[in-house]
Amino acid sequence: MRIGSLTLASPVVLAPMAGVTNVAFRTLCRELERSQVGTVSGLYVCEMVTARALVERHPVTMHMTTFAPDESPRSLQLYTVDPATTYTAAKMIADEDLADHIDMNFGCPVPKVTRHGGGAALPFKRRLFGQIVAAAVRATESAGIPVTVKFRIGIDDDHHTHLDAGRIAESEGAAAVALHARTAAQRYSGSADWEQIARLKEHVKTIPVLGNGDIFDASDALTMMATTGCDGVVIGRGCLGRPWLFAELSAAFTGRPAPTPPTLGEVADIIRRHAKLLTAHFGEDKGMRDLRKHIAWYLHGFPAGSELRRALALVTTLDDLDILLGRLDPDVPFPPAATGPRGRQGSPSRVVLPDGWLSDRDDCTVPTKADMMHSGG
Structure with a gap:
């Protein structure tokens, strides 16, 4: 392409x-x-x-x-x-x-x-x-x-x-x-x-x-x-x-x-690599905090146990991450439950617009305050 x-x-x-x-x-x-x-x-x-x-x-x-x-x-x-x-x-x-x-x-x-x-x-x-x-x-x-x-x-x-x-x-x-x-x-x-x-x-x-x-x-x-x-x-x-x-x-x-889809052990290795890359980019503290949301997505559909999931959701260091990931069964194959939709879905809702926004499609006035937030906001 x-x-x-x-x-x-x-x-x-x-x-x-x-x-x-x-x-x-x-x-x-x-x-x-x-x-x-x-x-x-x-x-x-x-x-x-x-x-x-x-x-x-x-x-x-x-x-x-x-x-x-x-x-x-x-x-x-x-x-x-x-x-x-x-x-x-x-x-x-x-x-x-x-x-x-x-x-x-x-x-x-x-x-x-x-x-x-x-x-x-x-x-x-x-x-x-x-x-x-x-x-x-x-x-x-x-x-x-x-x-x-x-x-x-x-x-x-x-x-x-x-x-x-x-x-x-x-x-x-x-x-x-x-x-x-x-x-x-x-x-x-x-x-x-x-x-x-x-x-x-x-x-x-x-x-x-x-x-x-x-x-x-x-x-x-x-x-x-x-x-x-x-x-x-x-x-x-x-x-x-x-x-x-x-x-x-x-x-x-x-x-x-x-x-071939990864086993749980291979997913754990991918999580470790992701953690190291995030740490290199953000430092260990912010990198590990950023990793937490990814862990929930990585383990979606896999048997991991609520206690281990909670611990991983609070992980703060690479060493602790390695210990916790070591508790996963590496031989578990990729499960059918791990396929399909993931991430945010929510529900439909009315779109909030500026007053009078729909009154004139050809109005080219630049919106005010629309670019005030910094990136990623």
Whole structure:
């Protein structure tokens, strides 16, 4: 799959997820893909950073843009609401060689973002949306850095925006678009509407269309591409606690034999490696605190016992982690209960928007306060 100047051996993209897709997790996914299928073939996107915070060189944001020495291509996702700030941030990325690819986030459904007109609310303002995409493309064009755009079906069932967003992104020079096939009102609940990916693919003719939503194993990815005609897949919650999923996807798309799912002992080794990578990135204290949520995902479906799970949920050092993981039965095979949906789901809810947001789709006034939070917020 080609995305602008980038050529990917398999059409698989790791979705940026706040607090998850840092350099440690991306390195782990890439290591497992390389060890199991002999190559790194997809695109691994870092967690979202805020354009304003990047321009202001917020220390947390700058740390979030860390890439591994051998990581290529380096992919960075921007959250932004302002064409001027977008241009400055994208130009900074190009001038300082901070990344090889920029993805733009217009899919975040959380109230603290949408209530100010950001995330999944913004594509409703189609002129402003187009100005933002155009600013990023203009800032990076001479450097050959492709800009892609990710969005949802729309705000809710009465306010779909994805077809307009795809058309506008394409016309403003985006190298690809990705659709999370849910509305903002759905959050992560219910089922993704893959038919809307097919509609977007019919609507966008000259650049790749990627599908996102409810891909939890390789067969899901193959089915999505076969039924929608999309050019690639974006993997989010499906890889939580399963960083080896990218090896399985790579094998499926390149015709290699599927890797054998890990035993509990092999999962324990992966957790240890993840812990060391997080410690290298954050230091042991923060790294171990960050690992705790991953442990629950790693052990999903495995027999581990409530007492051991509680202890692992409070682990503070690498040494303690090693001792606790040693209590797991290493010979337990990967269980059927460990497959399928995982991560947050919740329930649908009304999307919180600024007053009067839905009154004029062509209003290009920049929302106020929408980019005040620092990255990862």
